Amino acid sequence: MTEWYERSFGEDYLLVYKHRDVQGAKREVHTMISWLELPAGAKVLDLCCGMGRHSMALVEAGYEVTGIDLSDVLLREAQNHDPEGRVAWLKGDMRNLPLEGGFDAVVNLFSSFGYFEEDTEHIKVLKEIRRVLKPGGQFIIDFLNPSYTVKHLVPRSERVDEGQRITEERSIQDGYVKKHIEIQSMDSSSSEEPRRYLERIKLYNREDFTEMLTQSGLQLEHVYGGYGDIPYDPEASSRMIMVGRSL
Template identity: 65%
Template sequence: MTEWYEDSFGEDYLLVYKHRDVQGAYEEVHKMINWLKLEPQARVLDLCCGMGRHSLALADAGFRVTGIDLSDVLLREARQMDTENRVEWIHADMRNLPLQGGFDAVVNLFTSFGYFREDGEQLKVLQGIRHMLKPGGSYIIDFMNTAYVTRHLVPHSKRETEGHRIEEFRQIKDGFVQKEIHITDSGSSQKPRIHEERVKLYTREQLSDMLQEAGLVVDQVHGGYDEEQYDEQDSPRMIFVGHRSVE
């Protein structure tokens, strides 16, 4: 059976999420650099790099960057934007990273976590992050804030873009936030193309425990890139910043 993340990050993903801007990535990277306290020329792994917005912003900031993603389509877009070949792009599953490690930092951004049904699979990702980091190396895991998402979930939305109608249906079910995306070409009588997204919900305490089990220390949690402090009810995001334990 094909898992949702093997299907959903294709050509239609580019259409649905085309509004994500490059300038925002540069602003977020500036904040990340301060949080991670990175030295010039530090090695950074962008785990689940997607179209490479943050990887390229990190490279522009003077770091040696590797971007990993499972989607050939998104990696194709990343390579096309990387006209000077500044980033090493690698196709891989985040649970099984084909690298030796030794990175100064690993970043996992915009809820590129919680994709799997079992907690044990999520733990493999965190253990992989630890393995990629050199002792004392730092990480960022940028996850959604469960309480905020639960309160502000929009069950249904629709829009038109570039001759396509996009409808999104959202629900929280069995501990996951689920989205079903229907895409129809304008004027077409064909059935819509349907894609699913499903992310497991974790509280701050649950994710903190998983990080500790994986050998990752939590230094601080932010509520967004413009929020220094995390508030369980009001913060839109839950951004963990920490480091690999030395032992």
């Protein structure tokens, strides 16, 4: 059985999320650098790197960067943006990383977590982060803030891009935020069927993460509500950005 994330992170993902910008990634990396205080040349793993925006910003900041993702399509895009091969791009499942240890930091950004049904699967991810980190190595997990997400959920949105109508329907069900995406050609002569995708993320709160991180040999040290040292407010913050280190 194909999992939702194996279907969703393909060619259509590039269309749905084409608005994500490189300059924004550079600003976010600048903030991450101030939090981690890593020396030049430090080894950083971008876990679930997607199209590689943050990986490229990290390598430009002077770090030795590895980007890993399960999607062939997103890794292809990442490599296209890195013609000099400055980042080591790898395909892999975040629950079983094809890597040895020795990283100074692992970053997992934009809610690239909570994809699975069982808590044990998410703990596997955290244990892999712990395994590949040096003793005392640091991590950043940038996750959605559940309370804010529930309160500000936009049930439905629609737009047209590149001749395609993109409809997104969002809901909270069984402890997950779910997004159903439908993409259909605007060409009236087209007989093409709509393409439909699901995205699903489990709504873990700060207490949930603290418990799972502790079970995995990781310690949560700071939580921010956004980039730029924005304090975390459980109700008002749009993000829950967790910074800590391996025990």
